[in-house]
Amino acid sequence: xxxxxxxxxxxxxxxxxxxxxxxxxxxxxxxxxxxxxxxxxxxxxxxxxxxxxxxxxxxxxxxxxxxxxxxxxxxxxxxxxxxxxxxxxxxxxxxxxxxxxxxxxxxxxxxxxxxxxxxxxxxxxxxxxxxxxxxxxxxxxxxxxxxxxxxxxxxxxxxxxxxxxxxxxxxxxxxxxxxxxxxxxxxxxxxxxxxxxxxxxxxxxxxxxxxxxxxxxxxxxxxxxxx
Numbered sequence: 473x474x475x476x477x478x479x480x481x482x483x484x485x486x487x488x489x490x491x492x493x494x495x496x497x498x499x500x501x502x503x504x505x506x507x508x509x510x511x512x513x514x515x516x517x518x519x520x521x522x523x524x525x526x527x528x529x530x531x532x533x534x535x536x537x538x539x540x541x542x543x544x545x546x547x548x549x550x551x552x553x554x555x556x557x558x559x560x561x562x563x564x565x566x567x568x569x570x571x572x573x574x575x576x577x578x579x580x581x582x583x584x585x586x587x588x589x590x591x592x593x594x595x596x597x598x599x600x601x602x603x604x605x606x607x608x609x610x611x612x613x614x615x616x617x618x619x620x621x622x623x624x625x626x627x628x629x630x631x632x633x634x635x636x637x638x639x640x641x642x643x644x645x646x647x648x649x650x651x652x653x654x655x656x657x658x659x660x661x662x663x664x665x666x667x668x669x670x671x672x673x674x675x676x677x678x679x680x681x682x683x684x685x686x687x688x689x690x691x692x693x694x695x696x697x698x699x
Contacts, residue, residue, distance in 0.1 A: 474591065477518040478502035479509030479535065480553065481527050489522060492580040493587070506530030510538055513545050520587060523570070525554035533568045540569035540630075547631060549590045553578070566671050571632050572658070573668070589659040594631060608641055609699045610683035622680040632657065633676050640687060644697035647690050669695075 476498045480486040483504055490500040501516070503509045506527035513521060521539070525532040532552060539545040551572040566573070572590050574583060606613040612621045618634055620627045629637065636657045640648070648656075650666035658668070673695055677684035688698045 473497065473499045474519040475499045475501070475516065476520050476522060476587065477509070477513055477516060478522045479506065479513075479527065479532070480504065480522065480524040482524075488580070489583065492584065496584050496587075498587075504528075506532060506535045510535050513539060513548070514542060517544060518548065520549045520551065520591060522583075522587075523550055523552050525552055536568040536570055547594070549594050549631075551586060551590060553583075566668070566675065569630060571630070592659045593635060593657070606638070606641055608644065608697065609686040611637075611641070611680060611686070613638055613641060620680075622683045625681075627679050629676070629679060633672060633679070636672055637676055637680075640695065640697045644699070647694060647696045649694040653694065 478486050478489050481504045486502040493500040507529035523532050549571045552570040553574045555576045604615050610623050650669040653669050
């Protein structure tokens with residue numbers, strides 16, 4: 473049974489989330505304080521974390537950054553849940569390491585679908601032969617070890633950024649719409665979330681440096697890899 477940790481200061485909402493997630497087959501626990509949530513995550517090592525942005529004790533952004541720095545929790549999927557839905561707030565959420573972002577008010581059905589989609593992204597992949605590398609334009613991707621180097625320097629990518637880069641590289645030359653990328657990389661269909669793709673592409677280019685210029689924007693449509 474997959475375990476979900478809910479870090480949310482609205483007790484009624486936390487209880488409602490836990491109740492509905494348990495009906496979906498998850499083992500859900502909740503805490504109402506950012507600092508306590510960080511400690512609980514390190515102790516329990518859940519399969520996914522639902523993290524509110526505005527928390528007592530420690531803000532959600534700080535909790536997220538701390539989780540990503542700790543090797544024990546660095547790869548746990550994190551979905552931020554917040555009343556702040558402006559683009560800048562989404563950007564900040566993704567910059568500190570969130571894998572998805574749900575804006576209040578939301579339906580419990582939406583939460584369940586988002587969790588399933590994020591969980592699918594983190595399912596173990598079939599092991600590939602040793603030293604299976606993909607190299608293009610100064611970027612080298614080690615598919616088995618989930619490592620990326622750009623211009624000879626190792627680049628620290630989130631799991632979503634890694635999957636986005638690998639998908640684009642393995643389908644180089646083809647133009648992919650934002651909706652297609654949401655389906656293939658994020659595993660869900662919601663045209664209203666296409667800014668999520670733009671945010672991740674911007675972050676990915678920044679991390680890759682000059683070699684990241686091979687990710688081309690196709691105006692009005694989407695993205696492609698072109699050397």
